[in-house]
Amino acid sequence: MKVAVVSFEVYPLAKVGGLADVAGALPKALKKKGIDVSIFMPFHKKVKDNVKKLELPLKKVLDEFDLGLDTTEKASLFQTILPGTDIPVYLVENAHYFSSEDVYGSPDGGEQAIFFTKAVLESIKKMGEPFDVIHANDWQTGLLPVYLKTVYSNDAIFSRTATVYTIHNLGYQGIFDRLYMDFAKLPGYLFNPDGVEFYGKLNFMKGGIIFSDIVNTVSPTYAQEIKTPEYGEKLEGVLQARSDVLYGVLNGIDYEENDPSSDKRIPYHYSVDNMDGKWKDKEELQKEMGLEVKPDIPVIGLISRLVDQKGLDLVNDVMRYVMSCGVQFVLLGTGDKKYEESFSNLAKEFPGKAGVKIGFDINLAQRIYAGSDFFLMPSRYEPCGLGQMYSLRYGTIPIVRYTGGLADTVNEFDGEKGNGFGFKPYDSAYLARTIVKALYYYNRKDDMKTLIRNAMTTDLSWERSAQEYLKLYNLALKNH
CATH class of the missing domain: 3.40.50.2000 (Glycogen Phosphorylase B;)
Structure with a gap:
């Protein structure tokens, strides 16, 4: 199985919150299970700094190319590896959208997310290597499944590609003005209550929930909680409607990175048998x-x-x-x-x-x-x-x-x-x-x-969680 994990942050290349830890650890656990996994992320300024600091290999994969958006900005694609592995990390470069000191520091987060999402899909097309599953994460990649089911629905390279969409925090949905539909060059018919419209705005996360083959969140209890008004952030109705494909998979942590018997970030080491x-x-x-x-x-x-x-x-x-x-x-x-x-x-x-x-x-x-x-x-x-x-x-x-x-x-x-x-x-x-x-x-x-x-x-550990994600990937392929 060939899987692409798409995330705005990946540890240790760029980290703001828990998403980075997940996107950095899950691919390693999948690789151990024989999955051919790749990562796509923006080439943030912080990533450039860390690639140098970690002395990682770096090569250009694609020269500047147009994305078919309402902008003259173009994307380039670079490739490095996830430290300590041979897992390829594909880096979407653009000086306008990814030059901030902060991972989420763009003056226009909506355009930035659309640009990145479209660049990932165009990169896959240009590389000519189809993926069985694209695993999108959080609101920044919420429009990726929307694109696949509409703009790219007749593209042969994506004909067998299933999507898994992970909600890491429903409180951050990516809600923007309807005009971003024009920037994204998405079909106007999508802007309705059964599509991406949300109280007169465009909701990226709602798009991901509706158009993905499988939707999951990062714990079983939270998957149930978000179907209620108390936790649903006004999307509980949409989540109830998709409850047949909504799952909860508990995150894990990297046990090699976080080991009190060897962690270089702590002064003294210890174990359960010697405290x-x-x-x-x-x-x-x-x-x-x-x-x-x-x-x-x-x-x-x-x-x-x-x-x-x-x-x-x-x-x-x-x-x-x-x-x-x-x-x-x-x-x-x-x-x-x-x-x-x-x-x-x-x-x-x-x-x-x-x-x-x-x-x-x-x-x-x-x-x-x-x-x-x-x-x-x-x-x-x-x-x-x-x-x-x-x-x-x-x-x-x-x-x-x-x-x-x-x-x-x-x-x-x-x-x-x-x-x-x-x-x-x-x-x-x-x-x-x-x-x-x-x-x-x-x-x-x-x-x-x-x-x-x-x-x-x-x-x-991620060993347990990776096994659950494998089940979801297979379910997504079946649903697709």
């Missing part, structure tokens, strides 16, 4: 974040985009009470100014007990996963979540709200079974109670050893 390194990592984290170095005090970590979705209003409500319970708190993240300010003020209010770094630092993130005792993730909604998976892998116990992928990966500890703690009602009192419960077990050393062992032996 000494973890306690040294905790001491180093306390020093780095300006906390009092006390081995017996519990450290609660939080790594997040600082936005409402992540349940940070609940954290704000309870954190001063939690600090009075004799804990330390470390935070890494950036986002809404109100949260950046409130957590910065918390650090000033509790010197030596709270350490806050506003920004994004992938290496510090890893040191927080390794050096904390607990990891906080009380999300309002969470399609999958990777933070709790990383924390489990590193023996740091997640405290979560049971929603989406958090409900699928964290099981309540009862003194014997389970790998974390959680609550369901979106209420700060329930968060506070859950943290207190976690601290109770922290002081029961034998129970804590059991809990850490349960966490570190939880299987959240």
Whole structure:
């Protein structure tokens, strides 16, 4: 089977969020299962920098070519490899759309996404190598299945190509003015409630949902939640209508990249059978974040985009009470100014007990996963979540709200079974109670050893997830 994974970000070439981790790890797991997999992504400025830094091979595959859009801008195609593999990564280049320092920094995100999507399809045509399955991800590639079922419906090279469309977060749909239909040169008849029209606008993600052979999201629970008004973001009716092809496949994490026994991003290594390194990592984290170095005090970590979705209003409500319970708190993240300010003020209010770094630092993130005792993730909604998976892998116990992928990966500890703690009602009192419960077990050393062992032996590898995606690819081919 020949599969093309299409994504706006791919780790380690470009990373903003969890999509990059998925797009970087899934192809490696598919390759191990004998799948002929390729990746298509934009040739962002950040990617150019990383190709040089990682000393990856780079060659031009296609000189400038026209895309048939309402623009004179042309695309070129380059090829490199996914680091540590021979998986080809095809890079769509255009100075106008992909020259920003930020992956999503284009002044016109709609045009940028359309340009990239059309360039991928035209590149496949020009290379003359058909794919059995094109796996598109998130709203930026939502129009790809639309193009295949309309503009390219009579193209022989795509006649047997099935599409799988993955929703990583329904909250970001790619909603733009109807005029973008003209830029995309899509047929006007598509702009209706049964097509890509959405309250008078063009909705990229809606197009992906309606026109793909298989639609999936990144956890079984979230696949059910998004069919309800509470989580459906006004697309619940469309998702209900497509429920016969809607699936939930839980993401995995790269177990080679994220291995506490060998991870070069953490000071000391450890394993489930020898935890000494973890306690040294905790001491180093306390020093780095300006906390009092006390081995017996519990450290609660939080790594997040600082936005409402992540349940940070609940954290704000309870954190001063939690600090009075004799804990330390470390935070890494950036986002809404109100949260950046409130957590910065918390650090000033509790010197030596709270350490806050506003920004994004992938290496510090890893040191927080390794050096904390607990990891906080009380999300309002969470399609999958990777933070709790990383924390489990590193023996740091997640405290979560049971929603989406958090409900699928964290099981309540009862003194014997389970790998974390959680609550369901979106209420700060329930968060506070859950943290207190976690601290109770922290002081029961034998129970804590059991809990850490349960966490570190939880299987959240891509091996399991890749097998599920293979099933979806075969279903997509059958449906197509």
